[in-house]
Amino acid sequence: MAQLPQTPLLDTVHTPSDLRQLPASSLRQLADELRAETIAAVGVTGGHLGSGLGVVELTTALHYVFDTPSDRLVWDVGHQCYPHKILTGRRDRIRTLRTGGGLSGFTKRSESEYDPFGAAHSSTSISAALGFAIANKIAGKPGKAIAVIGDGAMSAGMAYEAMNNAQGAGNRLVVILNDNDMSIAPPVGGLSAYLSRIVSSREFLGLRDLARRVAKKLPRPLHQAARKTDEFARGMAMGGTLFEELGFYYVGPIDGHNLEQLIPVLENVRDAEEGPILVHVVTKKGKGYAPAEAAADKYHGVQKFDVITGVQSKAPPGPPHYQNVFGAQLVAEAASDPTICAITAAMPSGTGLDAFAKAYPERFFDVGIAEQHAVTFAAGLAAQGMRPFCAIYSTFLQRAYDQVVHDVAIQNLPVRFAIDRAGLVGADGATHAGSFDVTYLATLPNFVVMAAADEAELVHMVHTCALHDSGPIAVRYPRGNGTGVALPATPERLEIGKGRIVREGKKVAILSLGTRLAEALKAADALDARGLSTTVADLRFAKPLDEALIRKLLTSHEVAVTIEEASVGGLGAHVLTLASDTGLIDAGLKLRTMRLPDLFQDQDKPEKQYAEAGLDADAIVDTVLKALRHNSGSLVEEARA
Template identity: 45%
Template sequence: VHNILGQLRTAGKYQWVKDELEVLLKKVPAVGGKLAATAERVKDSLKYLFVSGMFFEELGFTYLGPIDGHNFEALFENLSYAKKTEGPILLHVITKKGKGYQPAESDKTGTWHGTGPYKMDTGAFVKPAKTPPPAWSSLVSETVRKLARTDDRIVAITPAMPVGSKLEGFASEFPERMYDVGIAEQHAATVAAGLATQNMKPFLAIYSTFLQRAYDQVVHDICRQNLNVFMGIDRAGLVGADGETHQGVFDIAFLRHVPNMVLMMPKDENEGQHMVYTALNYNDGPIAMRFPRGNGLGVPMDQEYHTIPIGTWEVLKEGDDAAILTFGTTIPMALKAAEILEQRRISVKVVNARFIKPLDEKMLTDLLTKNLPILTIEEAVLQGGFGSAILEFAQNHGFYHSHIDRIGIPDQFIEHGDVDSLLEEIGLTTEEVVKRVSILARKKQQRA
């Protein structure tokens, strides 16, 4: 009955007949108005009796459903009804995650949300022959977990990503200090701010692309009040298999200009653990650490944590002809390019610009005073990004004749694809770095 009524209600003739009938009833002398009102009440009574979704009907939606989302014929049929219906429509579709494959159907934690190779007969995941370095998400969450053992002010907050952010271990050890607020990024940011006002040390684990949704709360609830919230920005940069909507390339541009914000990104997982320690011991306002999707580099790990002075960069290679300023995932690219350039007798200084905000003003002033040409590299949008910060610094401090070039994500949305292929497509490669630095070094020689 429900399905038949749904078809009737979405048919054009039904709406015409209903409207015409109401007009005719109202024309009946003396009792027309009462008849029309009675008919409307009867109609509403039948709707409540036979049709689900009345909450949405009362809001003015035409409700269609519930529909079995695994029944394509039913889906197509109801989509056809929806196309014929005027006004707002709510199509209620019910699916079962992993339907048709028992291991995925029975999973309650999201392990199968995005997975690698597995055995079809058992559902067991195929482990790599060689143990890979730790995943960035695991490194960050486990460092927070270790620090939480000696600091009961540390709490973890996630907007429905306890598995993706690798917080299961923290949740099992500190269930009373783990808050999964559901798919509500704005609420997650405000909860973090509220906890910070009570002298807690909130760790907000959030993907770069999801943090976009909480921008207003980051600005007004966290930064404006200068609260001690540590944001772990996961999936920063290109994400490969996670898809085009998850490309974490905008966070630098939308966080860098917010007052009180500290923004950093480590070159490897060892520096990453020290940054987590630095962030949770920072007491002067909000601080965010970006880190990429996937695994670390497999570098040796220090056993003791130490703080990294805020706003300090690190020279990885000395050079006199040009300088490359970069951070995070693009540091290996810079070092490889510097090696090639060295063979061409171009000496390049490579700087780990691990603090995107604040900049290392002392080192940057020294580079610009020496008229050293600078190339910035970032796996993020160029507009409003790290390279823009360097240009702004040069202009603000009177270095009007400095040669500064930038490589990063152009003004376009990056589609789904393998990270290396995407980097090749947009020209974010070792070869392009070599080419750009060669041009800068040549300009310096001409000026000399």
């Protein structure tokens, strides 16, 4: 076990109320110890490192200045909250991060009163904090709401929608813009730090308010000119004109690692009558840990690592990751088709599109954290004759559902959706699980929805997408490594709506969609050993269904089971509907549907999650045996049983 860091001062801080008893002069030592503890903990668990190290001083200052949890602190996205968890009564469990039964890797309401709002998707903090602030205003409560939002999260329109609506919150709302890429403002220097402190001071705000009241008594042209002069002068100095136009009083930029600057500015903001206020804080991802500072992108999310060397644990060599199989095949398709282009929403490496970006930079588009825009942008490209691939994680595509319906499906535009992280995702838990895409896409007219059973199937499906021009088409595939099958030298164009028989049997039929196929084959081995001859089919398509194959299997086997890594309303529901519409139910059909349970599953190892969900080989065998114990009765009676 790695040696624990020496943290004598941090050992005395169990909650922020303890922190607020310390003299300001000791906060530097506390922050250093907090950083060391964060590094040591993530070295054991893995997880998000660079972003958390970048906000150690900011986290310390916020809990020191504001009266949390009465003042509501909302983190955006939430993956930078490990130091926050250490300071808010969860240090004794910090080495359980992202493990089964342990702490979530994000903020979570059920975990602590210091997590007033759960977050793992981007750009929600200002809207949520505005809700807290307005609720306090209506109830006459004094508490403030503080939203900490990263500059990447500011690329989403939702953040600006919230800011445009925030004026009514007044000084109850504070937004901290955590700029860790130096992407908005010039580098922080002594002059900008001095200006930030001055313009956030009570004296300056009071003088500004007096000037504003005097200006209102001037003729309107002079009043407007005075207002614009004030905003323009501060905007020229500090880059805050955009935020001023949205109704925020802008302070910054300030050095997010200098507690001597942070504390007085935040105290001024806390006590200000002006509002809402945006404080622009410049930080460095990975701050204080040399390996993370040197390669912040690689230390955004990490495996377990050696704290001394920074070397991350490596999984044993295995099959390629699905995302990389997708990326490589898309590059191959684009080599012979100049109309193919690729779109991602701030996840080029996570979706495997970094290879495409390198090969065809003029046809690659990273639109930032803006999934809604990504989908409609793809629709526009498709309408003008391009062949766009929109690669978005299943859980993030949920954010663009109206655009999928209105801008793509209704117009029957051939947008290709590459849906990564389908199914359960392990350590990231419920917020990142791809549970619902089969249901929310297969219900739409005009859509084709495929699920790859392995990496070879994914190659065929990417090729099929590239050649499909008659409407929208989607392929879903999971996180992590493939199964190890050989990749085809030449991809095959699949016939739309046609499945395949993988294994022939006579008594039991397992109809699989996606990568549960491997478990279906294991279950077939176990059933055959019991004398129950089993057919296994890979349906490939959730929509359109291979109706001929499904009817054949349902009518020629005593028991049929569907299985999918998706929620209720997906493949099983569509097969049940087919059975109902074609009268098979009246024939006493024995059909069972296996899908994800109607709950949000917490983080754990994927194999444990699927076992808990009842979607492994043992569960398939159990489902078949239970069905065979009922020798008669209609489907309706079986469902009631």
